[in-house]
Amino acid sequence: MELRVRRGVFLLALVVATGCWSSDEVLFEVALSGTIDEVGDEADVWVEAYYQSIGSGELATDIFLIDAFRVSGGGAFDYQLLYPVDRGRGLFVYAWADLDGDGALCAPGVTDEPVGGVGIDAPTEEPADELQIPLGALCTPPERLAWEMLR
Numbered sequence: 001m002e003l004r005v006r007r008g009v010f011l012l013a014l015v016v017a018t019g020c021w022s023s024d025e026v027l028f029e030v031a032l033s034g035t036i037d038e039v040g041d042e043a044d045v046w047v048e049a050y051y052q053s054i055g056s057g058e059l060a061t062d063i064f065l066i067d068a069f070r071v072s073g074g075g076a077f078d079y080q081l082l083y084p085v086d087r088g089r090g091l092f093v094y095a096w097a098d099l100d101g102d103g104a105l106c107a108p109g110v111t112d113e114p115v116g117g118v119g120i121d122a123p124t125e126e127p128a129d130e131l132q133i134p135l136g137a138l139c140t141p142p143e144r145l146a147w148e149m150l151r
Contacts, residue, residue, distance in 0.1 A: 028124045030081040032093065034131030038074040039097040039114065045074045045135075046105075047095045049081050050142060051088025052119060052150060063092055063146045071095075074135070083123055091123040092150065094142040095133045106139035115140050119150045 036045050047070070050063040066084070071077045074097065083091065096105050096115040106113050114135035120126055137145060 026085040027082040028085050030083045030091070030123050030128050031078075032081050032131065033076075033078040033129040034133065035076050036071060036074045036095050036133045037114070037116065037135040039099065039135065041073045043073060043101070044098045045071045045095055046098060047071060047077060047079070047093065048142060050092040050094060050146065052090030052092050052121070052146065054088035063143055064088055081128075085124060091120040091128070092142070092146045093118050093120070093128075093131060093133065094145060095135065097135055105141070111139055113139055115145060117142070117145050117149055119146070
């Protein structure tokens with residue numbers, strides 16, 4: 001019995017000592033603020049913050065979600081984003097209006113939910129306040145909109 005307890009304590013200590021999380025992650029606080037086209041009091045506008053790119057070589061990929069928040073009806077927004085500095089590059093702020101209230105962007109049969117976005121190349125150096133996000137496209141997913149806007 002005592003051997004099992006010692007073995008269990010040893011294994012637990014080993015797991016804790018070699019855990020996968022890194023306490024060395026550097027987070028930069030980005031103050032996001034600005035305005036989004038208003039869509040009326042009934043609809044929520046979802047704002048999603050993405051890296052413009054992440055990874056390198058064959059593992060490189062365009063946009064990767066960092067965080068998201070909701071703005072009722074559009075208009076002015078203000079949000080403190082914790083931006084992990086060492087994971088990806090750039091920032092793409094994407095917004096979409098949930099006109100039907102289902103929580104999904106352009107579910108089957110829905111083709112009129114407006115979207116928009118803005119790119120910030122160096123969010124740790126450039127201000128991210130006074131952003132203007134027009135909702136000028138319909139049902140364009142964030143990957144495609146970022147590709148169209150940032151290329």
